[in-house]
Amino acid sequence: MTKSIELKGNKVALLKYVGVLVFVIILSSARLLAQDTLDLYSGRPVPNARQVNMSALPAKQAMGMVYRVIRPSLEVYLPAEGTATGAAVIVCPGGSYKVLTYAGEGVATAKAFAKRGVTAFVLKYRLPDDAITSNKTIAPLQDAQRAIKIVREGADKWHLDIHKIGVAGFSAGGHLASTLATHYRQPVIENANNTSLRPDFLVVVYPVISMQDSLTHADSRRNLLGNNPTNELKKLYSNDLQVDAETPPTYITHAADDKLVDVDNSIMFFESLRRHKVPVEMHIYPKGGHGFIFGMPDWTTPLFTWMQKANWITK
Template sequence: MLYLKTKLAFWKLFACAQLLAFFLSLSIYSEAQDTVSIYPGKIPNSRHVQAARPVRPAAAGMVYAVTHPMLEVFLPEKSTAGGSAVIICPGGSYKVLTYEAEGVRTAKAFAKNGIAAFVLQYRLPDDSLMIDKKIGPLQDAQQAIKFVREHALQWGLDVKKVGIMGFSAGGHLAATAATHFQQTYIENEGHTDLRPAFVILVYPVISMQEGLTHADSRRNLLGAMPLKETVDYFSNELQVNANTPPAYITHAGDDKLVDVDNSIQFYESLRHANVPAELHVFPKGGHGFVLRERPEEWMQPIFKWMTTNGLLGH
């Protein structure tokens, strides 16, 4: 009798464990599977080697400091995975990262649609932390592309379908990675391709030119009085060529913070270089409209664009 009770208790416990595992398997793809450091060794262009990770207050959903750049990994279910991946650069004027709303929320939507997503915690320009703050974020973007491609087999990815996405100042970073990949700012002994397969830009800062740029983003990245050649170099509408990757751009026409002409001029540069590009301008929404809308309300055209351009599926 004791044996039967013990056996029954065991099977009840086993059934509970199986049920718990089932529910965990249902929810695992709505949360990050891992957070990984993108630099296996010394962080380039860094004045200090610190053990601290980025400060990420849960309540605010913002990242205020990054000393060790990281990727937070969101993988789709294997049954829906198509091998495509996107590295997401949250915005925040190169002063802060709007991490949860632009990064994590967007990554979850990609994963639900079969696309692996990696939210990049990139270094924010800071003279006290970097030897040359202008190139710090670009180094991290290039390293993220390199890291994801070098681990593509592990995550079931197609190295030819790894793209980059950015919001606001993060859009400037993504556009910089898409137009400056021929200049390598990181160690790349294996010559991993640093050209993103595609770029997705959401209300992006594109230009550093007076009258068009977002003043705070320019000052935080380039300093108070940058040289003209530096301004031109980081004005991405001036750096487009025929090898720039295909682009999807979206912006609101009534954006009072980052003028929609940033997106329009970048689109025009792409068009004249015969680079496939799609531009969606909403009449209203202001800056940061994704903070107020659910991902499914503004991301469906992105998935359609990726499908049309052969960026989904192996």
């Protein structure tokens, strides 16, 4: 298992995995390709966007990483014919709210879900950026809420069960996924149809959960909330403090030796869910570090077992 490296100075902590280039090449040559890419705000203005010269701020991506998102989108991965279960998942890759680990955590995960009959949507969400948004803090959540609205309203098109639409997130993407699962009653998008923005299930993998000083991942908090967030804002985006009895059933996994995002993020989230009697299952591996999925190809095995037991998917 390769180890993560935290970059110094003002740069975000990026995961540098040995062999990631080979991994991305394998992904690009795989048979299961995205069937469609949907513009989240097709035909309408992107909410909360500044009027700036977008040509001077081009979208950037390289080596499976996305460094800026101007037009958020959903990339669709359909199960093979005859294997669809009716379930769907929106996948939120991580990257400290500074980049998106799009290929490794997004596309690879979508393909794994699709192979198990789950229609998967990789969310390319806006990264918090004062240059392109008026309020950078809510931009990722706007895109996540818009994504679940599109998927739920388009359920017939993709032959989905509207009661089996979940969200999965990694690292900072786990924070976004858990924010969607705990803040769904406060829409930050237009929702005239009153479409439910609540995911039916939640999967978080080595997630950032807390924004409190003692536990948060500093880069993720700084990128999302700014350099000096108020105590009120830190509490609002500490998602273990936002759990209630209606929070979706949750699957959590983390490595105990994670040096980047403390495993106590997952443990505190688990305890909050348990206290509110929300169905929750947690798998903590003794070793693996942050990004352990890259060295553990079978990490999804207990996840899909959980989904089967909860009747999200069939065997």
